[in-house]
Amino acid sequence: MNSAWKRLTKIHKKGKQTPQYKETEENLPQKEISLHLDINLKNIKEVLGNSGDLSVREFKMGKPTLHKVALLYINGLSDKQIIGNSIIERMMGNVNNTESVDPESPSQLFTYIKENILTVATVKDETDFNKLLNSLLSGQTILLIDGLKKALSCSAEGGEIRAITEPTSEPAVRGPKDSFTESLITNTAMVRRRIKSPNLWVEKMKLGKVTQTDVAIMYVKGIVNDKLLNEVKERIGKIEVDEITGSNTIEEWINDDTWTPWPTIFITERPDVVAGNLMEGRVAIFVDGTPIPLILPAVWSQFFQTAEDYYTRWNIASFLRLLRVGAFLITLLGPSLFIAFLTYHPELIPTPLLINLMSQRQGVPFPVFIEAVLMELTFEVLREAGVRMPRPVGQAVSIVGALVLGEAAVSAGIVSSAMVIVVAGTAISSFTIPHHTMLDAVRLLRFLMMILAASFGLYGVGLGVIMLVAHTASVRSFGIPYLTPFAPLIFADWKDTIFRNPKTFLSTRPRLINQKKIKRTGDAQNLGPSQRESQLKDNESKRDSNET
Template structure:
């Protein structure tokens, strides 16, 4: 385990709150369900602060003695159609059809309703009032009977949810067009459709001592590393947050190094990306209310891969990956190298180009570093404005603002036209980085490189690069080196990093991530003449059967 994670867990243990504050249960005077219906309704209403979204439907059942029955659900969290068709209609339709039930025994009425009337998918007995409230706040419908100290929790979750749409941040031309939503059940089902195996295990839990947010851990049994799975569960158990509002909160709690700028956990909105990583032995964490799950462990090369790489030919996909890595280097080093060459090493620039650059800077009143800093900050402000404003207005603001400000700044002599070209080229190169978490890290590190370049020239750039590489080598993602398979060097795992081999040659899983089932396909080099003939015969017989 990383030392930073150990220090963080020690500090969390020291800062534990009082038991009353850390208690996740709602403070109730009556912990168990009472036999009196009025007391149960009073306790539930008081615990929820007499909330207006709590709906209570009371009626009577049994003949000739009528027993009071109450149905409770939360408006907006439960499906009223399910409640009306499969619960209320069934109960009200059987008001006069319970002659077989002893009217003096609410327990028999409770059993009769559970076994013969309710037709919902899941019905569960509850005796604890805190668990009953948690089920109610999770969207389930509660049935209480006067004179009986048990309740029925019926599955009727629903409400307004966003439908499945196309991915917004990870589009693909040839790949699937579906993306995750805010519903945990929908998201896990989308992964289940792609991995139709009983070895796909889904463990659910509740995170957040107050919010009690539903979460799920997905992994493929027999492929996942047991040590990795144990480590993930331990870190989730040690979380002491009161509120879990999304997967980003979990990411900051369980990552190895809090202070590194590099993202150590992969995020995605595509089900096919999650399925592919699960088949490599990784673990996925889904959080209810968040369409972005977490995939761990994550290594550096993953942030330059896209889902479309596996739907294109291997040579095109490899070219695009190399292009992204080159754009990453341009984004990181472009402005700093321009500052270093122009300020400290002009002799390395060809003379005609140097004359043009110096002539452009005749009326510029600022040094090269200040000029680059002003342009970079201006572009970041325009980028942020384009993201935060409404989409039609944001695009116009970012495009028009960049054109108008750039031309006006050059005409006013505040910046040179070469600096505008460098900053614009750096910005365009940054857009090729597919994952925004890596893009944000490069945007931050670019300013650090510019400071070193303005202070020491190319020596400062080289020193900063050395320190950055050394730091990157020390980063771990759940115990896995961040630069694997480059450092440590594992040549067999280079098949799916910067260059993607054809799929028949991707016969092994990453060795440091998966240590149980390395082999996943046959070796194409072992296809001898007899094997090829048998394979051709099988293909021919399949074609003949299809034609028939």
């Protein structure tokens, strides 16, 4: 257990920067590309275990010298239309062309195919066997020629992917209706459509010694904080696992605090939300096969904002944000306050209401705390059942189950009707929290507050709130305080937190997140590194001329 804890916390210690672009090939066999085509095909088939989805197309090219050529690709990962039209058709048509150039050697044929025949977008030479396998398993098409110790890697990635659909967990009435998919290229392109700037940089790498998952880091050069960017690269570079199954794996590895209930990394399925956060100086991490990218750093107030807040009037958006924060407090403290008042402080309840509550509890065999825990657990079970079951059946189970069980429990005298109202109100309030990661944290903390209320009454609730605020103030997200801009106190950044000011007043970026270009206005050309480098070179040349 101690060794696992040391390994888990080791990634958060600062040290020498680890190379994050080093490809892990320990799991691949140490073989080389042979001069003989048959040996290359045998080695590839042997490494892949004679996999049934490996397609091999062999033919001959060149006149009068016929050279053996083989085309390899993985079914389902490559676009057969591109392979057929831009590679096979072009090469087979060249075989029957009597006026074509006659490449006498395999190297001449290799150059002729690369420069005159292939019409795909990207063609790259591969001289390493392991890199050739990685390209093949990434959906590219490999071209091998007998008598040559190198191959051609042609970009023909494709296959069946899910179409772009409307967001399911973050819907908007006036905003865009597109959401991310499982394709990394599609996701980065959706963000680039919104930020048409050469300063939007995308750095790709592969993570996972076995899975070799494609991961992309996206940021706006000149706006992002360089210290933040280096910290992100350093933490990602220290991830040493066999499999990267999704963005959640990276999230758990690069988190600042493993044991905090609060989410310290923001997730979304909307491209406009990613674009807006990038323009504030944040960094986005995309993982191939996952439609949910990571945005960091994250602050507490960010989880009560939605994309639709920026498509409606500022006063309506401010009211809705305030409503969400109030619902958050009801979800967190509602059952615990009911337990504390009814168990320890009944004198604080108005007499008519107290008489009504006590009359309802006649015949209930459990204390208030046990009653509340039973009802909350029942509701959590119904919610989980509704999520896991098929959508039409799940909605019926969650709605009908709550009504039937609630009414039956009250009729049987197991719980009081007031407790059903409290639990139902808490559940409805929880649905107003727009991001489920924050909702999951509140669901967990609610039970802790109920235990404190049952043990010490309002004193326990107050103690729990103080401890929770103190813990939240100590949480960091990539060096940024989680309660920014409330702690530390930065009044200038309050304009887009719990309340949203009109957009004419949103002229600056958050100061702790962005420390390079605070103002949202100015010359955009100054963001790029080329302008600054050229200016520095001009200043140095002028200084040298003055000295001479």
